[in-house]
Amino acid sequence: MSKAPAAAGDTLVKTAHDPTVLVRARDLTVDFKVPVRGALRPARLRAVSGVDLDILRGEILGVVGESGCGKSTTGRAILQLIRPSAGTVTFDGVELTTQRGGRLRAMRRRMQMIFQDPYASLNPRMSIGELIEEPLLVHSGGSATERRARALEIMDMVGISRQWHGRYPHELSGGQRQRVGIARALVSSPEFIVADEPVSALDVSIQAQIVNLLESLQEDLGLTMMFIAHDLAVVRHLCDRIAVMYLGTVVEVADCESVYTRPRHPYTQALLSAVPIPDPDVEREREQRILTGDVPSPLNPPTGCRFRTRCWKAQDVCEVTPPVLAGAGTGTGHQVACHFPEDPAPSGP
């Protein structure tokens, strides 16, 4: 049966500082202006629309969804690399959206980003050593000798041989470049990392090396991580909890096992069934739910539930009322934004 509407409130309203939550986004909204041919004013594209997200201390939260769902924009808006159009982001109890200049920079030392494309994100004119030391210069990290020592230490940690210190990015392979990207993110000892598709550009054998590296770094350093990806198998392997996004909204959040074994939102179900599994016995037996049509344009999203145009469960109510992300009582329960969600797992109180 569908959930009681009253449950919607208790999950999200709590804004008092909760020590288990490192990053909290509430009603996060990001608009972009896009020029429209023949129109005087640019159109407003709402890339992220009222996202509520808690990232717990020491966890890896996976954020998944297809291109254009707003997952990268959400990550950037949390770090204030893109200023949100509305909503709040608190980091360790400090409101970020109102911070500017030096105070924001001081906060940024504690939160860093790993980018997708290891070819585009490294300045080709800087040596590996300079690239890794650069964040320390920005965040006042001691003398030249100290910076060099710290860079070498971090290079050991991420598995770049020390002999590469004076060499340049073009000499490195994609996997090694991504290690440099990770080293740059970690050199200032941050607590929180947003990793935006860090392994998507890499071949599988190299991808596995980087996934393992991220996994052990997260454990050893006690990092909190937001892992943005479209590869659901990698996310299942790496993450503690998962948020599924569709067209700028979060449709489902839960711990990894619940989402993969008992997805409640129809979109999550379809997304999971679309992922090919490298095993011909499993692959040919399982039932696939193939969605019809394409993702609608974010310039003109559907009314009500944004997924309804592709949903096999859609009713009249879905066209009118946008569903609220709601679920079991606490911020870490299984939350789903759907008028007709699958029943939650039978176990549990």
Add this chain to the structure above:
Amino acid sequence: MALLEVRDLRTEFGAGRRAVTAVDGVSFTVDAGEMVALVGESGCGKSATAQSIMGLIVPPAGRVAGGQVLFEGRDLLRMSPRELRAVRGSGIAMIFQDPMTSLNPVLTVGRQLTESLTLHLGLRGAAARARAVELLDMVRIPAAATRLSSYPHQLSGGMRQRVMIAMALSCNPRLILADEITTALDVTIQAQILALLRDLAAETRTAVLFITHDLGVVAGMAERVNVMYAGQIVESAETADLFRRPQMPYTWGLLGSVPRLDQARGGRLRPIGGQPPELSAMPSGCRFAPRCVHRRDVCLDSPPGLTAPREASERDQQTRCWGTQDASHGGWLSTKDRYASQLVEEK
């Protein structure tokens, strides 16, 4: 007779002393109506193989330096440009990764579809138009008749790839080369396109050479798989055998590197250490040997051939590996080693 038989294909890029061999002695067959996969990582030569088959490797950038590509018994590499044009389209069609670069941006979808119908089948005017609508219907494009007047940029990525499939099927080819056709697409759209290609190929009994880096896609599509590494086929098997009884340590490594959606978080992945060799500096022995944890001296000294492995001699399976051959040639690898390398490491 096989529909397509590639024999000892060699393709080089660059000139003179700086020439590198991207495809080095590749041989495989595709039977009529069969779906065969070429799988491997970037730079392994899988796309260069497809381009060589289609005659798309053009000097001075590169050239096919040796071998034969027999399509219905005739060698495509020895054909005149005119004969080759006749084979392309009606005999073999190709679908590329990025439909935006293979569709003409200034012509409507209808114009591009009817062009090949006119060229290869002699259909004109209303007949060509009717067939074009039929083709768009077949690839499940809604409102096909009105879509004929759309330009490629007005279509989504998935729709464009459907148009490409429609164009590929338009002249009833016997073979389709599909080169990473879903790599640029989102996973729900990928599922649509794969299901479409699978259904249409089966309905029209068209053979498909399916080129991909994704083992998951291979598992659901292909009947036979050829794994490529550093310009060579290193393992060839029926799909079920490849996944159940992979023989070559590189294949073990590939399978151990991909996390599976249907498996809970269990432990660390088993990646392959190091990286593939540069084309300009190929190892003299087995090309995978520098990264192989099971290697012995012979692997570094002399290159193994593609032969039936000891453990699967009754099967139609081949590997390029000293360790899997019979005991007189080495043959030290066993199923035990495979399990050891595929199991996840305990945390």
